[in-house]
Amino acid sequence: MAADTTNILIVGVGGQGTLLASRVLAQAAVAQGHDVKVSEIHGMAQRGGSVVSQVRYGPKIFSPIIKRGDADVIMAFEKLEAARYLPFLKKGGLMVINTDRIDPLPVMSGEVAYPEKLEEKIARVVPKTISLDATGIAAGCGTSRAANIVLVGLVGRALGFPLDALEEAVRGLVPQKVVDINIKALNAGWNYVDNDLISMVRD
Amino acid sequence: MKSLMIGNMAIARGAYEAGVTVAAAYPGTPSTEIVENISRFEGVYAEWSPNEKVALEVGFGASLGGARTLVAMKHVGVNVAADPLYTLSYTGVNGGLVLVSADDPGMHSSQNEQDNRGYGRFAKLLVIEPSDSQEALDFTREAFDLSEQYDTPVMLRVTTRLCHSQSLVQPGEKLDRPLKEYKKNEAKYVMLPGFARLRHLEVEKRMAALREYVEESPLNRIEWGDRNIGIITSGIPYQYVKEVMPEVSALKLGTVNPLPEKLIRSFASQVKKLYVVEELEPVIEEQLKAWGIEVTGKSVLPRTGEYSPELLEELLLGVPAPSGYQLDESIPARPPLLCPGCPHRGVFYVLKRKRLTVTGDIGCYTLGALKPLGAMDTTLCMGASIGAALGLEKARGPESARKTVAVIGDSTFVHSGITPLIDTVYNRGNTTVMILDNGTTAMTGHQDHPATGRTITEEETSRLDLEALARAVGVKRVRKVDPLRIGELEKALDEELSHDGPSVILATRPCALIDKSPKPSLYIDEDKCKGCKICIKLGCTGVYWVQEEKKARINPDLCQGCGLCIDVCKFDAVLERGAN
Ligand SMILES: Cc1ncc(C[n+]2csc(CCOP(=O)(O)OP(=O)(O)O)c2C)c(N)n1
Numbered sequence: 137m138a139a140d141t142t143n144i145l146i147v148g149v150g151g152q153g154t155l156l157a158s159r160v161l162a163q164a165a166v167a168q169g170h171d172v173k174v175s176e177i178h179g180m181a182q183r184g185g186s187v188v189s190q191v192r193y194g195p196k197i198f199s200p201i202i203k204r205g206d207a208d209v210i211m212a213f214e215k216l217e218a219a220r221y222l223p224f225l226k227k228g229g230l231m232v233i234n235t236d237r238i239d240p241l242p243v244m245s246g247e248v249a250y251p252e253k254l255e256e257k258i259a260r261v262v263p264k265t266i267s268l269d270a271t272g273i274a275a276g277c278g279t280s281r282a283a284n285i286v287l288v289g290l291v292g293r294a295l296g297f298p299l300d301a302l303e304e305a306v307r308g309l310v311p312q313k314v315v316d317i318n319i320k321a322l323n324a325g326w327n328y329v330d331n332d333l334i335s336m337v338r339d
Numbered sequence: 340m341k342s343l344m345i346g347n348m349a350i351a352r353g354a355y356e357a358g359v360t361v362a363a364a365y366p367g368t369p370s371t372e373i374v375e376n377i378s379r380f381e382g383v384y385a386e387w388s389p390n391e392k393v394a395l396e397v398g399f400g401a402s403l404g405g406a407r408t409l410v411a412m413k414h415v416g417v418n419v420a421a422d423p424l425y426t427l428s429y430t431g432v433n434g435g436l437v438l439v440s441a442d443d444p445g446m447h448s449s450q451n452e453q454d455n456r457g458y459g460r461f462a463k464l465l466v467i468e469p470s471d472s473q474e475a476l477d478f479t480r481e482a483f484d485l486s487e488q489y490d491t492p493v494m495l496r497v498t499t500r501l502c503h504s505q506s507l508v509q510p511g512e513k514l515d516r517p518l519k520e521y522k523k524n525e526a527k528y529v530m531l532p533g534f535a536r537l538r539h540l541e542v543e544k545r546m547a548a549l550r551e552y553v554e555e556s557p558l559n560r561i562e563w564g565d566r567n568i569g570i571i572t573s574g575i576p577y578q579y580v581k582e583v584m585p586e587v588s589a590l591k592l593g594t595v596n597p598l599p600e601k602l603i604r605s606f607a608s609q610v611k612k613l614y615v616v617e618e619l620e621p622v623i624e625e626q627l628k629a630w631g632i633e634v635t636g637k638s639v640l641p642r643t644g645e646y647s648p649e650l651l652e653e654l655l656l657g658v659p660a661p662s663g664y665q666l667d668e669s670i671p672a673r674p675p676l677l678c679p680g681c682p683h684r685g686v687f688y689v690l691k692r693k694r695l696t697v698t699g700d701i702g703c704y705t706l707g708a709l710k711p712l713g714a715m716d717t718t719l720c721m722g723a724s725i726g727a728a729l730g731l732e733k734a735r736g737p738e739s740a741r742k743t744v745a746v747i748g749d750s751t752f753v754h755s756g757i758t759p760l761i762d763t764v765y766n767r768g769n770t771t772v773m774i775l776d777n778g779t780t781a782m783t784g785h786q787d788h789p790a791t792g793r794t795i796t797e798e799e800t801s802r803l804d805l806e807a808l809a810r811a812v813g814v815k816r817v818r819k820v821d822p823l824r825i826g827e828l829e830k831a832l833d834e835e836l837s838h839d840g841p842s843v844i845l846a847t848r849p850c851a852l853i854d855k856s857p858k859p860s861l862y863i864d865e866d867k868c869k870g871c872k873i874c875i876k877l878g879c880t881g882v883y884w885v886q887e888e889k890k891a892r893i894n895p896d897l898c899q900g901c902g903l904c905i906d907v908c909k910f911d912a913v914l915e916r917g918a919n
């Protein structure tokens with residue numbers, strides 16, 4: 137696979153807004169002049185199931201889906217989903233985890249336990265792990281529903297997108313009345329990482 | 340300027356540019372967004388038809404009337420539309436007619452993974468297959484010209500990965516195309532045997548002409564590379580081939596029926612080792628073998644499931660995919676489930692408690708088959724629940740009908756539940772049918788249907804009255820219940836099951852995602868909760884179990900206040916905030 141291709145895997149639970157996150161990143165990549173492909177999941181899996189969308193950009197993209205072990209970044213909207221898709225992360229890749237916990241049915245019903253301290257366990261095997269309470273940060277910006285855009289801000293910066301390209305993509309994709317909140321959320325995510333963290337990520 | 344589009348949007352755009360003025364569909368993942376998007380273009384009539392057969396018949400009429408027409412459906416929808424389709428092949432078209440078949444390798448959202456390229460061969464259609472959104476637009480445009488030029492319906496075959504992947508598209512200009520004249524022509528459009536025999540000869544002539552056409556078609560191309568390996572492929576698998584083997588020679592087919600024999604022979608003769616890479620059935624491979632061409636395909640690649648780049652790498656190149664990171668932890672599964680507040684939940688809770696045999700159907704409510712509800716015995720295809728219940732009764736005797744319920748959604752009932760209900764009445768069945776009337780086609784993303792009283796463009800229209808319909812076909816016992824009231828449900832089921840003759844119970848309550856009425860805020864009183872877990876058995880994400888305290892608790896962010904757990908709790912522990 138071409139070294140100049142970037143692969144982003146976005147995972148979460150149906151209804152968390154993974155689709156919008158992938159579309160914002162894809163739009164920003166288009167504005168940077170890349171060839172882009174996005175793979176989305178519609179239908180059955182959206183009913184609270186595990187969902188994944190995939191963004192790939194570079195000079196020329198063929199496959200719309202990412203190979204196992206080939207994602208440069210995994211953006212996980214929920215901890216369990218971060219763990220589930222871990223094998224897709226490339227060695228040396230970046231794992232961004234929203235520390236939200238959403239219990240799947242077998243956990244809710246007390247059949248099995250939700251694994252303890254997942255983000256710590258992941259951080260132990262993945263050197264480049266960033267965990268954050270994106271939902272809480274988004275709530276501070278006006279709505280917890282903008283957690284997806286907080287994560288886009290963070291990942292967008294780590295991948296070297298200009299802030300204004302991301303802002304423009306957000307403006308083009310979210311409903312008019314929530315643009316301001318989402319721009320705030322995007323900036324919160326952007327500012328969450330300091331320069332040390334960025335150089336670690338880009339290493 | 341180029342912009343990102345999912346394949347389905349690109350197909351819609353291509354149809355619009357080609358001058359389509361009529362489009363019809365019944366929803367079905369992954370096809371739904373095609374006609375949904377077409378309906379938003381100016382100057383196009385679009386409809387949700389009650390089912391795919393009707394959609395194609397509307398398409399037939401529109402084509403006769405001179406309009407360029409698009410009809411879209413998921414793969415299994417073509418089975419429903421197969422009857423008109425096979426004979427449409429004989430009549431041919433007037434205005435161009437394109438049928439989009441959206442197949443689902445891997446069964447992301449389907450009950451089977453049939454390969455509809457097979458229809459092309461048996462119904463003798465031109466089948467074309469794009470491999471990204473730009474091609475989806477271009478091929479759709481082209482399909483209308485080809486349909487008119489060769490007087491044939493054209494099948495545009497796509498798969499989930501194309502329908503729901505975005506890639507860059509350069510839109511074109513909309514064609515200004517006047518409506519073609521309608522001319523009565525019974526020899527072409529009235530398929531009496533005498534006329535049909537003559538038309539069949541025309542079909543064979545057309546196939547011969549199409550076989551010529553595909554040899555030169557710009558939809559096929561050879562990309563020469565290393566001639567030690569040659570790969571024949573089409574659709575999305577082409578992208579996987581280019582991803583993992585960019586250096587090999589590839590024959591990319593855009594026309595998958597008929598196949599270009601000369602082009603394929605010439606390609607085959609110039610490469611050392613020949614492969615066919617196609618998902619699902621060996622449609623291309625078998626044709627090559629019939630022509631005596633040596634080729635490798637399904638002996639190394641699977642016939643089941645969706646392909647992926649790593650699958651090709653592993654099976655064709657022998658390279659195991661990089662393992663990535665591993666975590667030594669067992670990760671609980673996260674199956675899809677009914678939403679909190681879903682009106683279907685109570686129904687399955689009661690059906691399970693009563694240990695009834697439930698012939699089921701397809702929709703969100705099929706999730707009632709999964710734990711903890713687990714109250715469904717069968718799901719075959721849309722509309723099968725009612726016929727299956729009748730068959731079960733005829734096999735096992737009328738007593739069994741007292742323990743059997745057919746459960747079907749409102750959209751599914753209109754799609755194909757009416758005729759089996761007529762059968763039940765006609766042949767003296769005793770089935771109790773429950774229609775889960777949530778006022779929408781929820782499973783596929785909340786489309787309207789005849790019983791919602793709104794069209795695809797959300798205009799008010801005459802509303803199909805399901806109660807009156809059931810009575811009109813001869814069901815004497817028809818009643819309505821609120822599916823969120825357990826007691827009401829139980830009473831209705833007890834009465835209807837014990838009664839001889841067919842009955843219909845309409846469980847009427849809007850889908851929780853479209854219901855805008857105010858929701859009460861609920862909580863569980865810790866002192867009253869005895870930890871019996873009965874509410875947990877509802878399988879609602881709004882209520883969860885706290886292991887340390889051995890008590891249930893409501894998650895106020897998720898609970899929709901539907902009140903089902905108030906109904907099932909024997910200790911009155913579920914209370915409404917603000918109420919006394
Ligand atoms: C022949 C065919 N067409 C379309 C589909 C896709 N599909 C599955 S269920 C369904 C309808 C669901 O609506 P409804 O019966 O009202 O149940 P709900 O999802 O609203 O609970 C559709 C369109 C299918 N499986 N088979």
Ligand code: SF4
Binds near residue numbers: 680683
């Ligand atoms: S979308 Fe509606 S019908 Fe489907 S599970 Fe959710 S509430 Fe139930």
Ligand code: SF4
Binds near residue numbers: 861877882893903
């Ligand atoms: S009332 Fe109970 S069953 Fe209904 S949504 Fe809330 S938690 Fe779920």
